[in-house]
Structures are given as C-alpha cells and as structure tokens.
Amino acid sequence: MKGYLGIDVGSVSTNLVIIDENDNLLTSHYLRTRGQPIRAVQEGIKKTGADSPENLEIAGVATTGSARRLAGVIAGADTVKNEITAHAVAASHIVPDVQTVLEIGGQDSKIIIIRNGIVVDFAMNTVCAAGTGSFLDHQAARLNVPIEEFGELALKSNNPVRIAGRCSVFAESDMIHKQQTGHALPDIIAGLSEALVRNYLNNVGKGKEILPPIVFQGGVAANPGIKASFEKALEEKVTVPPHFDVMGALGAALIAKRLMSRSDKPTRFLGFELSDFQYEANSFECEDCPNNCEIVNILVGGELHARWGSRCGKWDQIEEKRTG
Amino acid sequence: MTKIGIPRTLSYYTFYPLWKTFLEEIGLEVILSPPTNKKTLDLGVQETVNDACVPIKLYHGHVMALKDKVDFLFIPRLVKADDKNTFCPKFLGLPDMVRFSREDLPPIIDPTFRMKSLRASLFGFLYNIGRQFSASKTSIIQGYLRARKAHKKYHYLLNRGLFPSEAMENLNSPLREIDFPGPGKEELTLAVIGYPYSIFDPYISGNLLKNLQKMGIGIITPENISSKDLKTFSRYLPQNFFWYYSNRAAWAALHLINKAKKIDGIIHVTAFGCGPDAMLNKLLELEAKHHDQLPFLSISIDEHSGEAGILTRLEAFIDMLEHKKKAEGSKTA
Structure with a gap:
C-alpha cells in the first residue's frame, strides 16, 4: 500500500x-x-x-x-x-467550495481567499504576534487558566469586556485593569477572544472579501471561544475541520x-x-564581508548534508548539488 | 585630491551618475559608500531617530561608512524635482537630520535642489557647488554638460530595461555592446512597484529581485518606464501625490495596469512607517482589484524583516499566479 x-x-x-x-x-x-x-x-x-x-x-x-x-x-x-x-490545498480538500480560510498558528496568522478552487489573494501577519496563539498562551498563563479550558470559559460569558487588542502589551495592561476593577473571569476571557479576532480582521483580513464557506484552522481553532467570536464578528457560520491542527x-x-x-x-x-540517524546542526559566522552571515551546517552521521544562510549564496553550493 | 563622499542609497539610484560626473569634472575625488551590509544597517539604526523609516536609517549608516574616509559629505537638500513634484519631507530635512546626528562628521555640502525643470534650473544648482570649491567657469560648464549627458544616458538605459547597477556599469559602453533584456520570454512577469532605494538594495529588500529572477519571473520596475509613459498617467488621477517618488511609482503602476497589460501581478515594496505609502499602497491595491482582480502583494520591509519571511510570501504569490494561469489556460482550451 x-x-x-x-x-x-x-x-x-x-x-x-x-x-x-x-x-x-x-x-x-x-x-x-x-x-x-x-x-x-x-x-x-x-x-x-x-x-x-x-x-x-x-x-x-x-x-x-x-x-x-x-x-x-x-x-x-x-x-x-x-x-x-x-x-x-488542505482546506479545499476538506471543504471543496471553501472561499475563505482563516488560519491562526502559534506565531503567525494568515487569511487565504479562494475562488473556484484557486487562491486569489492572501495575507500574513507582519512582525507583530498580537493576534496569534502565543498571545493567548501568554494571557492564559497570566490568568492562571489552562489554555485548554480557555475557550469553554469564554463561552460562559454574557457580557464580554472590551480589551484593546491592537498590541499585546496594551492588551495586557488593559486586561490587568479589568481584573482589578472586578470583572468576572469568563467576561475577561471572552473580551480577549474578541480582541484577538478584531485585531486579526483589522490587520490580516484588512480589505479582504470574506465570503462563506469559511474554514477556520490552525492550533487556535481548538478554542471554541475564538470560533464564536469570529462568527459574531463576521455574521457567518465558521467551520472548524476535524483535523484543524494538522491542516x-x-x-x-x-x-x-x-x-x-x-x-x-x-x-x-x-x-x-x-x-x-545522528543529525547535527552547527553554525559559524562567515567573515568574508561585513554582513557576517550565520551559516548553518546540517550533518548526517557526521557528514555534511546541507548548508545555508549566506546572503551571497557561496556557502549553499553543497545543497544545490544535492537537490539540483 | 579633495575627497567627497556620496552615500549609496536614496537619491543615489536617480542621480548618482549626474553628481559623480559633475563633481569629478570640477576636480574632486568621489567616494561611494560600500553596498548596504549588516554593519550599515546596525550603525544606521543606532544613529537615527527611532521613528524614521528604514531607508532613512540606512542613509545614516552609509554616512557612517564614509565619515572617516572623506573631506566632505555630499547631501543635497532635495526639494523639488520639477514644478509639480516635491520630495518626501525626510528628503527635505535630510542634511539637517544627518548634521545633528553626530558631532564628528566632515562638513556637509547641502545645496538646495529645487528644479523648475532640469533644463531650467540644473545649471544654477551645479554652478553654486562649483563656486564653493573655487572651480573655474570652464570646468563648471564642461561638468554641467557632461553630467547632463551621463544623467540622460543612465535613464535611457533604465528605460531600456536595465536595473540601476547594470546601467551604471554600462554607462560608458557603446549602446550596441549592451545586452538589453529582450521582450519577456518568461512565463510570468510582475510589476515590482516601490521606491528605487527599497527595491534595488538587495540587503534591505531581502534579495527580492534576485529571488524572483531565480524563480524565472520577469520584472518591470518604475525605473524602467519612460518619462513619456509616466506623463500620460500623470493626468489620470483626480489628484496626484505631492511626492516625486510616490507619483513615479503610482504612474508606473497605472501605465503597466492600463496600457502595457502584460503583467501578471503587482508586488508593492513598502517601508514600514512610510507616510506617503499609506495612500500609495491602498491606491495600488484598489487599482489592481478594479482591473480583473489583478493579483497584488504588498511586502513591508523594516530593520527586522528577514529574507525568510519575504521568501514565504513570494513563493505563495508565485504558486497562486501559476495555478491561476493554469486554470485560465484550461478554460480557454
């Protein structure tokens, strides 16, 4: 087979x-x-x-x-x-007529617009990780809530607080303020979920035509609170595929x-x-020009297998021979 | 011989052959800073106000690379390219920004570049520089004529499809010996829109052009569009930009979208925090959308952007274009 x-x-x-x-x-x-x-x-x-x-x-x-x-x-x-x-490719396979893919992973997030089975537009977050899984992870730790329970707790909220999600640093001070003024935990968590979704739609989803069917995947799709926030913000049904975390x-x-x-x-x-196998990676700094590129060697059983990292390409020779 | 330093960025991509030819003609030795490298960027970030865009930070880095090697720094204050186009405010304040960044800089030569047109105002501008170095009238006139010729040839070569580095290398070669790119035989051709100092600096653009070429993509940039074609589209928008480079980028994109029609997509390279680009980027995005949903990718560069992140986006964009082309092909077949 x-x-x-x-x-x-x-x-x-x-x-x-x-x-x-x-x-x-x-x-x-x-x-x-x-x-x-x-x-x-x-x-x-x-x-x-x-x-x-x-x-x-x-x-x-x-x-x-x-x-x-x-x-x-x-x-x-x-x-x-x-x-x-x-x-x-994976989203189109599971939901053949999908038109929008929302993907939120650990450190990056993306939106993919598909029409008639072909990607027509996409965007990824820039350096800021405010709208990603690590942001949620971090805040969950702050609130002393295991990340697995985060989503269920958010669903219990009737009155989500408003938290600035533009930047994770601001979000954190905002969140502490809400805690100190006595808001209930589920309301704060639901507020955080909404902040993340708002940030995602304003940054990554800016100017994109989000049409159904919408598929939500990536590690953060495990969180039913975020899914609910997406559905509320987009006023559309959002599908989380069965294998959302390995798409x-x-x-x-x-x-x-x-x-x-x-x-x-x-x-x-x-x-x-x-x-x-014995894999080993080591690196050195090339001193041939002021770029001081960090060159990475990948060794398999002590033998140099691949190498990359130079801007000028001169150290990549081995790799090109192998794959070329 | 008196040494005068020119930073290899910003207006370098537009005016270097002109500056160099003239300054040498009046008896100065021109020293160009080395290509951007990690050290240039590090020093630039260190010496510049935090809010500046990365091209301005790079400029300071290039100044740092020159400061101990030259007697003077040549940092003209670029105000107006012609009667309609102004340079970005940071260009206007550039000599002051550099002057107050450090105390150990050589004297800065900062004549104000305010052109009605090159024909009308360039001589006066160069004449004042020449007098500052007590050059003879003959050498100033000679320098002016040669500098204009070099400038003209340089932009002619760019219009014929060369990139700035190639055009500078070939500045003294007879035309018949120059290998001009032919009509695109590439499967896909992209308009790479942006300012020359972002697009053509391989360090800060994450080697964008070379990576595209490696993927077999044909490239057209605003520098490759003739001023005649740009002028046609200077009457297209109800209101133009104030800024010289933004207008050039917008008009070039409009020309390629509306008239040339041979591009498969647009990549806009923009520096993080660039004010004019807040508008230009949106304009390009909407224009692309209105023309049969022409694929559009915006790439933002700053001092943190690594080649890997840019490459991921490029690869995905090219995948998308290839699939689109295949689907269109099977539809018509």
Missing part, C-alpha cells in the same frame, strides 16, 4: 500526516516543536512509523512550515512548499501525492529509520 507523508514544522508545533492513494488520512501526529525542530521531526517520524500499517510504503514526502527547508533535508523531501499553499501537514501530504503520481522518480524519503 502506498502512502504520502506531509510534515509541517512550525514555531510551536510539528505535525505529520500520512494519506493513502485515495486521500484518506491514515495517521496524524501533533507534537510540540520546543525550539528543537530536528528532534521534533525525528520523534514525529518515529511515532508515525510505529502507527503505520505494516505494508505501508511511503511514495512521496513534502514539508512545509517555517522550518520546511530544514525538515526537507532531514526527512528527504520530494518537495518543499510554503505554508500558504499547503493550508489552501498544513495534510496539505503537504496532498501536494506530495499530486507531485509523485505525475512523476516516475522514486521518492527521496530517507525511511522511518531516520529517527535513529
């Missing part, structure tokens, strides 16, 4: 998905990246391998997410795709399948054994 592996390595989570030839999802895993993308990928591959059917043969691999290039080298990916395309990986798996079914080349996948 043939399977296709998609790996999405983001700042907060690393997700792996395997689909079969009929696009059915066979396994899915969600792991915390914890700042160690190489280990996260290895661990994910190990778990995925253990969960897969005996006779499964991986026929294609694609990686996405902010560490897509690194993950691509580690796993031996057939293609490396940006996360916007991956999320759009990037699902998209990558679908991309791998489409690519490999058109090609007669064998996959470059290094096999589930790669979880036992």
Whole structure:
C-alpha cells in the first residue's frame, strides 16, 4: 500500500500526516516543536512509523512550515512548499467550495481567499504576534487558566469586556485593569477572544472579501471561544475541520501525492529509520564581508548534508548539488 | 585630491551618475559608500531617530561608512524635482537630520535642489557647488554638460530595461555592446512597484529581485518606464501625490495596469512607517482589484524583516499566479 507523508514544522508545533492513494488520512501526529525542530521531526517520524500499517510504503514526502527547508533535508523531501499553499490545498480538500480560510498558528496568522478552487489573494501577519496563539498562551498563563479550558470559559460569558487588542502589551495592561476593577473571569476571557479576532480582521483580513464557506484552522481553532467570536464578528457560520491542527501537514501530504503520481522518480524519503540517524546542526559566522552571515551546517552521521544562510549564496553550493 | 563622499542609497539610484560626473569634472575625488551590509544597517539604526523609516536609517549608516574616509559629505537638500513634484519631507530635512546626528562628521555640502525643470534650473544648482570649491567657469560648464549627458544616458538605459547597477556599469559602453533584456520570454512577469532605494538594495529588500529572477519571473520596475509613459498617467488621477517618488511609482503602476497589460501581478515594496505609502499602497491595491482582480502583494520591509519571511510570501504569490494561469489556460482550451 502506498502512502504520502506531509510534515509541517512550525514555531510551536510539528505535525505529520500520512494519506493513502485515495486521500484518506491514515495517521496524524501533533507534537510540540520546543525550539528543537530536528528532534521534533525525528520523534514525529518515529511515532508515525510505529502507527503505520505494516505494508505501508511511503511514495512521496513534502514539508512545509517555517522550518520546511530544514525538515526537507532531514526527512528527504520530494518537495518543499510554503505554508500558504499547503493550508489552501488542505482546506479545499476538506471543504471543496471553501472561499475563505482563516488560519491562526502559534506565531503567525494568515487569511487565504479562494475562488473556484484557486487562491486569489492572501495575507500574513507582519512582525507583530498580537493576534496569534502565543498571545493567548501568554494571557492564559497570566490568568492562571489552562489554555485548554480557555475557550469553554469564554463561552460562559454574557457580557464580554472590551480589551484593546491592537498590541499585546496594551492588551495586557488593559486586561490587568479589568481584573482589578472586578470583572468576572469568563467576561475577561471572552473580551480577549474578541480582541484577538478584531485585531486579526483589522490587520490580516484588512480589505479582504470574506465570503462563506469559511474554514477556520490552525492550533487556535481548538478554542471554541475564538470560533464564536469570529462568527459574531463576521455574521457567518465558521467551520472548524476535524483535523484543524494538522491542516498544513495534510496539505503537504496532498501536494506530495499530486507531485509523485505525475512523476516516475522514486521518492527521496530517507525511511522511518531516520529517527535513529545522528543529525547535527552547527553554525559559524562567515567573515568574508561585513554582513557576517550565520551559516548553518546540517550533518548526517557526521557528514555534511546541507548548508545555508549566506546572503551571497557561496556557502549553499553543497545543497544545490544535492537537490539540483 | 579633495575627497567627497556620496552615500549609496536614496537619491543615489536617480542621480548618482549626474553628481559623480559633475563633481569629478570640477576636480574632486568621489567616494561611494560600500553596498548596504549588516554593519550599515546596525550603525544606521543606532544613529537615527527611532521613528524614521528604514531607508532613512540606512542613509545614516552609509554616512557612517564614509565619515572617516572623506573631506566632505555630499547631501543635497532635495526639494523639488520639477514644478509639480516635491520630495518626501525626510528628503527635505535630510542634511539637517544627518548634521545633528553626530558631532564628528566632515562638513556637509547641502545645496538646495529645487528644479523648475532640469533644463531650467540644473545649471544654477551645479554652478553654486562649483563656486564653493573655487572651480573655474570652464570646468563648471564642461561638468554641467557632461553630467547632463551621463544623467540622460543612465535613464535611457533604465528605460531600456536595465536595473540601476547594470546601467551604471554600462554607462560608458557603446549602446550596441549592451545586452538589453529582450521582450519577456518568461512565463510570468510582475510589476515590482516601490521606491528605487527599497527595491534595488538587495540587503534591505531581502534579495527580492534576485529571488524572483531565480524563480524565472520577469520584472518591470518604475525605473524602467519612460518619462513619456509616466506623463500620460500623470493626468489620470483626480489628484496626484505631492511626492516625486510616490507619483513615479503610482504612474508606473497605472501605465503597466492600463496600457502595457502584460503583467501578471503587482508586488508593492513598502517601508514600514512610510507616510506617503499609506495612500500609495491602498491606491495600488484598489487599482489592481478594479482591473480583473489583478493579483497584488504588498511586502513591508523594516530593520527586522528577514529574507525568510519575504521568501514565504513570494513563493505563495508565485504558486497562486501559476495555478491561476493554469486554470485560465484550461478554460480557454
């Protein structure tokens, strides 16, 4: 049986998905990246391998997410795709007539506008992370509420307080003020959810034509409070797909399948054994010009496998030989 | 020989051949700051007021790279490009901003550049500079003529499709020896709209142009549009911008959208916090939308923007254009 592996390595989570030839999802895993993308990928591959059917043969691999290039080298990916395309592919697969995708992850958020199955517009948040998962994580910790209960609590509110969500620093002082004046916890949490949604729609969704069906995915979609705030603000039904937290990986798996079914080349996948390989990354500062680029070496079993990081491209030679 | 330093940013992309030719003609040695690098940016951020946009910060960084190597700094106060177009207020105040940033700077030569037109006002402007360095009348006149010629040729080369670095390299080559880009054989051609000091500085633009070229994308920038074509669209908007570079960018985009019709999308490169761009960006977005939903991507640059973030957006944008083209192809087939 043939399977296709998609790996999405983001700042907060690393997700792996395997689909079969009929696009059915066979396994899915969600792991915390914890700042160690190489280990996260290895661990994910190990778990995925253990969960897969005996006779499964991986026929294609694609990686996405902010560490897509690194993950691509580690796993031996057939293609490396940006996360916007991956999320759009996955959303269109689950909801074929989708017109708007709202995606909120750990450190970034995006909106994707789709018409007739084709991406026609998109936007990502800029450097500010005020409208993302890490903002919620941080505030939940402040309020002493486990993030898993955050959404349910928000739904209990009848009278959300108004919190400035433009900037997480202001939001925090605003929130403390509301606490000190005696507002109930659910009202504060609901207020925070609304602030996040308002910030998202004003920043990322600015000027975009948000038409239904609307799909809401990414880690933050686990939060029913945010979903409810979106529905209130947009006055439309918002769908959270069953695999909302691994949609990037699902998209990558679908991309791998489409690519490999058109090609007669064998996959470059290094096999589930790669979880036992010795990967090592080290870096040095190139001193050949004042840019002082930080060059990263990726070693597999002590042997230099890939290298990147230079602005001028001179250190990238090895990598280009391998993939070219 | 007296050394005069010119920072390699801002008006450099428009006027360097003119400044250089004239200053050398009156007997000065022109020193250009090195291409932007990490140190330029770090020093610039350190020496500039916090609220300034990143191009202004970079300018200070280039000044820092020159300050110990030259006897004078050449920082003309750019006020008006012609009777209608004013430069951004930060250009107007640039010599003062630099002068008060540090105490150990060499003297700043800051003649006021206020043109009715180059033909009418350039000579007076250059004459005053020449007199400041006690240059002879003959050398000033000679310098003026040669500088105008260099300026004209430089912009001719840009109009023929070269980028500033290529045009400067080829400034003295005979035309028949120059390898001009032919009519686009690329699958996709994009208009990259923005100010030359943002688009053409590979460091601050996250290597935007090179990354696009690597993906096989054809590129047209405002600098590649002739002044005749720009002028046509100077009568298109009910109200133009006040600012020279904003008008050029707007008119170039309008020309490419309405008349040339050979672009598959627009990328607007804007510096974070740029006042004029608050309007220009929206104008471009709406114009693109009104013309068959022409794909539009806005890329914001600042001192924190890394190449990775820009690359993700570019890759997604190109994916989108390719899928769109494929879908349109299968519809017509």
